[in-house]
Amino acid sequence: MLISEFADLVLGHVGSPAGRPSVLAVDGRSASGKTTLAARLADAVPGTTVVHTDDIAWWHSVFDWVDLIVDGVLEPVRRGAAVSYRPPKWDERGRAGAVVVPAGQRLLIVEGVGAGRRELTDHLDGVVWVETPRAARDRRDEARMAAGEVSRETYESWMAEEEPFVAEQRAWERAFAVVDGTSSTTVGLLSEAHVNDT
Template sequence: MPFTELAGRVLEAADAAREKRARHDGEQAGPRIVAVDGRSGGGKSTLAQRLADTVPDSAVVHVDDIAWNAPMFGWSDLLADGVLTPLRRGDAVSYRPPAWDAHSRPGSVDVPAGLSLVVVEGVGAGRRELTELIDCLVWVQSDYAEAERLGIARDIALGVNGDAQQTVDFWHRWMAAEIPFLTDDRPWDRATLIAAGTSPHPRGTDEIFVADPR
């Protein structure tokens, strides 16, 4: 489907979730919160940014920033307490995860108040314990081997994990944690929409393959 149609379906799903909550507990203060989850190297960041680009007053939060130097997949409380809960109240966010202070990383995760949409992207963005804090979950399905090829090539180009061999070694250490985490959490079972991050079929530059999980 054209990407604009995917964006429209995502926003409609998020609006429906907000309206349901408002009927139940009166909550309607913060922005729509959309989680984009999927395997490493599968295209989550690209999809998240394109979703945010469809709404002028929007922002993207990268789970990698929250989880930086935290235990692998041991950061859900940081994302919930530092980012999602304040957004739910309609508050601005300026958050420094504990590891940022410990390792003298400058800056903060900043999200202004008054936005219409916040897209949270990363492996585990839609994890089970965050379900009540997000409005819509998009799972980005990808071929395992292709995601690995793309992810390693990206990380080597960025130089974020050392030289080429160090990058490959880190990737496999990461997979040793990511695979069992996703196998247990199964975010695709809770997804509102499933989008193709990698596909063997040709598509236009503004097209994306989508499956309705229900």
């Protein structure tokens, strides 16, 4: 389906809460295409902001960031407040800027591994899972390592935490849509039967 059609499906599911943006999690394994899908949705839906869990987790913890995103982003957003949040490590390590969600947005997309985790269920209006075969994800990760975006040591350390985390969370079971992450031109919907545990 076209991204515009998928955007309509998303908006139909997450609804239009009074006084605040709808909150959508875009979850999936590393290199599955989450960031790409979130960016395409943001382009298709005016008034959308994307928050990356990697920015919340930066120098903090791979997956122990629930309190940060809830207190710093999700609770204020659900009250209808604008957000300009600097996670503690940003101050400690001198990172410029902030995680910003302007007031009056239509949609907030939280994107990243663990965005649809069960601890965030009460703060989300919907979850999309991006599913991509391991071989394709491995090729993307190898390309990132070859380009120097991430070291092999960092990648292996990340995966040692990601694999059991994803297997335990099974966020696809909470998703209203499972999307094929191999296409960058259309959005392919998959049934849960196509989601594997590898």
